[in-house]
Amino acid sequence: MSAAPRPTARGRSRAAAGAGFKARARGLVLCVIDALAPGPLNEALALGVTPTLAQVIERGFHTNACVAPFPSVTPVCAASIATGHSPAQHGVPAMCWFDRDRDSYVEYGSSLSAARRVGITRQLTDTVYNLNRSHLSPAIETIFERLDDAGARTACTTYLIFRGRHRHEPRRDDLLTKLAAPLMRHAVLGPRELFYADIFASRPLPCSSLLGMPGVRDRHAACVAEHLLAEELCDFLLLSLPDNDWHSHRGGPQAQIRSLAAADARLAAVMAAAGGIERFLERYALIVMGDHAQTEVLRTIDLFKAFASHRPRRPGRPGEGRERLAICPSQRAAMLYALPGPPAASTLRSLAARALALEGVELACHLDAGDSGDEPEAVIVGARSGPLRIRPGARWVDARGAGWEIAGDRRALALELSGGRVRSPQHPDALGRIWAALECERAGDVLLSAAPGYEFLDIGGQAHPGGGSHGSLRAEDSLTALIACGLRRRPQEREQWAVSDVAELVCAHFGV
Numbered sequence: 456m457s458a459a460p461r462p463t464a465r466g467r468s469r470a471a472a473g474a475g476f477k478a479r480a481r482g483l484v485l486c487v488i489d490a491l492a493p494g495p496l497n498e499a500l501a502l503g504v505t506p507t508l509a510q511v512i513e514r515g516f517h518t519n520a521c522v523a524p525f526p527s528v529t530p531v532c533a534a535s536i537a538t539g540h541s542p543a544q545h546g547v548p549a550m551c552w553f554d555r556d557r558d559s560y561v562e563y564g565s566s567l568s569a570a571r572r573v574g575i576t577r578q579l580t581d582t583v584y585n586l587n588r589s590h591l592s593p594a595i596e597t598i599f600e601r602l603d604d605a606g607a608r609t610a611c612t613t614y615l616i617f618r619g620r621h622r623h624e625p626r627r628d629d630l631l632t633k634l635a636a637p638l639m640r641h642a643v644l645g646p647r648e649l650f651y652a653d654i655f656a657s658r659p660l661p662c663s664s665l666l667g668m669p670g671v672r673d674r675h676a677a678c679v680a681e682h683l684l685a686e687e688l689c690d691f692l693l694l695s696l697p698d699n700d701w702h703s704h705r706g707g708p709q710a711q712i713r714s715l716a717a718a719d720a721r722l723a724a725v726m727a728a729a730g731g732i733e734r735f736l737e738r739y740a741l742i743v744m745g746d747h748a749q750t751e752v753l754r755t756i757d758l759f760k761a762f763a764s765h766r767p768r769r770p771g772r773p774g775e776g777r778e779r780l781a782i783c784p785s786q787r788a789a790m791l792y793a794l795p796g797p798p799a800a801s802t803l804r805s806l807a808a809r810a811l812a813l814e815g816v817e818l819a820c821h822l823d824a825g826d827s828g829d830e831p832e833a834v835i836v837g838a839r840s841g842p843l844r845i846r847p848g849a850r851w852v853d854a855r856g857a858g859w860e861i862a863g864d865r866r867a868l869a870l871e872l873s874g875g876r877v878r879s880p881q882h883p884d885a886l887g888r889i890w891a892a893l894e895c896e897r898a899g900d901v902l903l904s905a906a907p908g909y910e911f912l913d914i915g916g917q918a919h920p921g922g923g924s925h926g927s928l929r930a931e932d933s934l935t936a937l938i939a940c941g942l943r944r945r946p947q948e949r950e951q952w953a954v955s956d957v958a959e960l961v962c963a964h965f966g967v
């Protein structure tokens with residue numbers, strides 16, 4: 456394991472002063488159900504298998520127009536949810552990316568095979584330590600940091616983004632954690648109460664996740680939440696229920712009806728521990744949301760094979776100096792890094808053209824700095840369209856109120872332009888999401904989005920044909936549900952919500 460810089464307990468004294476926190480009267484539970492897809496949710500509600508969610512919706516606010524960032528994969532979405540920022544600001548570009556400074560791949564856990572290719576130690580170090588400490592921009596604050604500074608008692612079950620102001624040492628008190636000890640040696644900064652797999656636990660609770668095994672993670676999260684709420688130990692809890700994503704990857708989006716019913720039962724158990732739904736809602740506001748959705752996968756795209764003549768950099772191996780490309784698949788999105796970089800405009804165009812010639816690649820996007828003095832533009836090319844060029848401006852206003860200059864072939868994103876408004880229902884909030892993805896400093900030179908039914912093989916050669924996946928710009932991957940009840944201020948209706956909006960809902964509830 457590489458040496459991990461030691462965290463400092465900045466803000467601890469401020470956070471320790473939480474006893475007088477003014478919002479103690481009503482706390483907030485933010486429940487993130489990974490991959491919560493509106494279609495299966497509506498079916499589950501109609502079938503009556505998610506009665507807890509039905510009751511919350513009946514009393515509160517519900518939209519299915521909440522859009523994920525691009526790529527619509529969990530690390531990027533988690534960073535947006537926990538900070539309120541886009542990838543351009545929070546710095547987490549994808550599930551898999553190439554670190555030019557370190558000259559190696561970063562993989563947060565697409566599959567066990569992908570983790571093996573980069574090295575298990577490297578993968579765990581990046582996911583548990585580096586993601587929060589250095590990949591997530593130190594220049595911005597998480598909701599935990601903001602609430603810790605305000606004196607709220609914060610808490611989090613296992614979630615990719617947990618950075619807060621409180622120092623936590625890894626556990627060493629049972630067989631599993633002793634086995635993990637050589638890999639998990641360092642302390643982290645998290646919320647006041649942090650329960651991360653079995654590695655970090657801010658107090659002894661009878662809850663085990665078998666080191667975060669898929670399929671038992673919701674049980675662990677609910678167990679932790681039941682204890683925290685029964686004993687009134689937190690004002691804000693991020694309750695992460697990730698198993699829905701795992702079931703949906705394996706069985707396809709339709710499998711969510713069962714896994715959403717299971718998540719609903721976990722939520723009901725948490726409410727029961729707080730005295731039942733009525734008592735729970737007296738004491739806590741509740742937000743339930745997804746981070747992205749999922750769509751079915753029928754076929755796969757092998758970028759390493761397609762770009763073999765570029766001598767792609769091999770994961771987990773030192774560079775040989777002759778590689779011309781790093782390839783970073785992130786499920787239904789992918790990024791190409793020209794090596795050694797920075798690439799000429801002609802290289803970007805030829806990489807995009809070559810990728811678009813592959814069956815299943817729907818869109819290729821890259822920046823074009825233009826001639827000196829020109830404003831940079833994003834160029835988006837579709838498999839069956841000419842280039843579309845966009846940049847921030849004032850001519851066309853999108854569904855989130857951002858303004859754009861647009862030129863070229865609007866068919867690439869099926870743009871609808873009229874009366875000064877630009878809409879892109881097939882690829883919701885396409886312009887803002889593409890721009891933020893390309894402006895992310897660590898992003899690849901060319902970003903790819905897959906057509907419906909296709910997924911890129913990850914760097915371990917794995918994908919989910921016959922199941923489900925996500926990552927693309929398409930609505931079916933990107934739109935998720937946002938449900939809220941009991942917030943100090945009811946959310947105002949908006950044409951287009953984003954998962955990043957939740958950070959402000961949370962902070963506004965606490966007056967922060």
Ligand SMILES: [Zn+2]
Binds near residue numbers: 490701704
């Ligand atoms: Zn997933």
